[in-house]
Amino acid sequence: MTRTRLTAACLALLMTSVCGPALAQQQPNTADVIAPAALPRAVPPIPAPTSAAYPGVITLNVDASDVERGLINVTQTIPVSAGSVTLLYPKFLPGNHAPTGPISMLTGLTVAADGQPLQWLRDPVDPWAFHVEVPQGATQLDVAFTTLTPTGEGQGRRLQTPEMLNLQWEKALLYPAGYNAKGVAVVPSVKLPAGWRYGVALETASFEGDLARFAQTDLYTLVDSPMFAGINFREIALGGGDRAVRATVVADKPNQLEGGANRVEQMESLVVQADRLFGGQRHFDHYTFLVGVTDTLGDIGLEHHRSSENTVATGYFNGEGRVPYGDLAVIPHEYVHSWNGKFRRPADQMFPNYNVPTTNSLLWVYEGQTQYWGDVLTARSGFVSKDEALAVLAGVAASYQNQAGRQWRPLQDTTNTPILGYRAPNPYSTWARGTDYYRESGLIWLDADTLIRSETNGRKSLDDFAKRFFGVTADSWSPQGYTFEDVVAALNAVHPHDWATFLRTRLDAVNAPPFLDGLERGGYRLTYTDAPSDAEKKINSSWENDFQYSLGFSLAGPSNRITGVRWGGLAFDQGVGAGWELVAVNDMAASPKALRDAVTAAKGGSEPIRLILKNGERFRTVAFPYHDGLRYPRLERIAGSRDHLGDILAPRRR
Missing domain, CATH: 2.30.42.10 (PDZ domain)
Known part of the structure; x- marks a missing residue:
């Protein structure tokens, strides 16, 4: 049976060189056999990461100039000594909360020492790992491979177009197992198409002849510092003194970079409002918004400590066409992550390298509270009006008021969604549920905010929690972990309450009414109308096709x-x-x-x-x-109540 299947497979491949000798019943020439990778042999264990620094500095050269064909060619030199070495391709990617490293896109891998090819063996259990036996006397491995990037539908998010590039280093490198990412030193470089410019949080050592060389860094900082590059380029200073914030923008067309004075003012206001929210504590030496104005590069909003990856509609600056709410809110959301998710992050997300499984139990803080503050800062910074912000909140509240999946699946369990299937589409999302740790958790934090405000008569708010919890003074901006107990303690320090029960009731509830108390405490109730307002139409641009309710x-x-x-x-x-x-x-x-x-x-x-x-x-x-x-959702003012929602959405004056 095995031979029959093999023969059929070979015929299907039109008798390629792999199958031809077998079909002809010929013995292969031993000179053509690649023995170690083709034959079974003992597979060494994958070393667990330790705190020891990796001996030596890895050189990483990335050629990202082949944007027409969507290819990224990589060469690396990795210092080694004789014996077994395991090289890892990053698997659990930060911000994805899931094993999304696109290992199937790594192709053409070769490994050599002193000019002699070495055999590599993919780990049979963990295919993101490659085992190599280093011969006596060898001092470095020369590694080369090509990373394929998506070029068509159904292949994944597009990273390269003829006009721009989104280089994510973790998809273009291998690193040695057995070490923490911060203990692996790397000197990176990247070759770009002629005439292109770039934005990145790394320190540039030189940029000559379309080759950018960067100062030595560690693997953690490298992976946390992606690049946007393109032929149509704009740089915008957003203030900040010695901890400056800027935006580097690439676009499909030159005219998409033009104008946008109001948008730049909103981005400047975002920086100011974030400072006021987090007590003026910036846990970075500089920060760069990487912005792609595009309808060709794949959509993204991804957080990093000193930068963020953001794509927005082509009219974002020049005002041509509609800019969806998500494109207005993405930059505020990802900026908040510099404090929540990067500087401070859940203790169970403090994994040592990119092949140790992530745990997501506190995503309702990491993403949920970031969603809350992202929406709030989108309004406080002027990206949207108060009425538009209320329309967003009405839509969120209505979706959970009508979500059947809450009958069987608690919100806490949705933090497992990335592992179950990262961004996987579902035919009945209102029953299966998905990444509700974003939006439903945002309602929990609204509930907490309005509870604090109402019980302190407006003297305290969740702003005080943000300043205390994320805006802490620190000599270093190295990540600091937090636990459920830490969150509860910080809330109690702002306003004493049974916060543990408050949170667990909402996180673990099954078949409970939607937790919309925050709306009514905020001075509004959820209603439905048959004629949406202009603000509601702007937020729900598909209202004419919407018969959900x-x-x-x-x-x-x-x-x-x-x-x-x-x-x-x-x-x-x-x-x-x-x-x-x-x-x-x-x-x-x-x-x-x-x-x-x-x-x-x-x-x-x-x-x-x-x-x-x-x-x-x-x-x-x-x-x-x-x-x-x-029926379209709307928030209606409760007569005689205090407008706490208005207070929350209003810009801070100090």
Whole structure:
């Protein structure tokens, strides 16, 4: 049976050189055999990281100039001594909270010592590890490989285009096992296409002939310092004195870098408002917003201690076209991470290198409170108006008020989502749940903020927690870990309360009502309207196709395809799933407007809304007995209450 399968596989490969000799029943020439990697042999254990410094300095040369073909060519020299060496490709990537290192993109690996090729053996249990036997007398390994980057749909996030590059060092290096990332010294360089400029948090030693050389650093700092580079380049100073903040911007087209005085003012205001939130403590020597103004490079918002990777809409600066809320909020969110997630981070995320499994139990602080402060700073800095910020909050509250998945899966368990499937799409996300440790946790922190404000009559707030917990004075900006108990203690230091029960009740609850107390304490209640305001339309730009809180689905694209079927909603209960196409509404040709008109006409009546649906070659007629009209979420002021939400969203004057 084995031989039959092998023969079929070989025929499928058109009798390539690998299969040909076997088919011809010939013995291969022993000179052509690569024995150690092809034959079983004992696999040494992967050394656990220790605090000892790695002996020697690794040289890393990255050629990222082949942007047309999406190739990154890497050469490294790694000091070694005789014996077994294990080289690791980073697996658990910071900010991803998951084993997302794209090992399948590492190709063409060769290892040599003193000009002689050496065999490497991939670990059979952990394929991110490569074992090499170093011969006597050898003092360094010469490593070379090519990292493939996505060039089409379904291959992953695009990192290179003919106009720009997002170089993430962890995808272009191997490092020795057995050491902490901070104990491995590296001297990196990168070759760019002719005429390109770049932004990076590393210290540049020289930049000549399109080759950028950087000062010696450690592996941790290198991985934490990605690069944005491009032919269309702009640099913006955002203040800060000896701990300066700047933005380096690349774009698809030169005109996308033009103008944007108001946007620059908002970015400057962000820096000021963050200082006021965190007590003026900047835990970095300098900070760079890496910004890609693009619709070709893959979307990203990723935190680092001294920089962040951000892509935004092509009209971000020049004002051409709509800029979605997510593109306005991404830079504030990632900036907050310099304090929460990088300087201070969960103790179980203080892993020594990139191949030790991460643990995510406190993502509701790491990401959840960052989500809260990111949204708050987006408003305080003027990226959005108060009404737009309230519209965002209304949408979040409505989604959890109507999320069926809360019936079975506690919020705490969603912190496992990255490990279960990083950013994996789901046909019924309202039932399966996903990265709710972002947005639902944000509601918990709003709840805590308004509780402190109401019980202290506005004298204290969660701002005091942020200043105490993240804005601590420190001689060094090396990461500091925190635990659940640390969070509780810091909250109690601001305002005594049973914070442990407060948090665990909300994190561990199953089938509980949505925790929206923070809204009412803040002076608002969640309601629904059939006519969204201009601010609500701006935040929910797809409102015309949104029937989530009426019929229980949305429409996507000109085909009127049904998407986002809400578990337990009206469409779901009628047996409708995602992927069907809406063909007709009350016997008339379908369109979003036709469906909105039909829902409006049925309000208060008794006749059902008749829909004809198509899935492949099958058609269905479904009658929706719905008479409550269109429903879009809105926050409504509670008369006579204090507007704590307004206080939270207002810019700080000191």
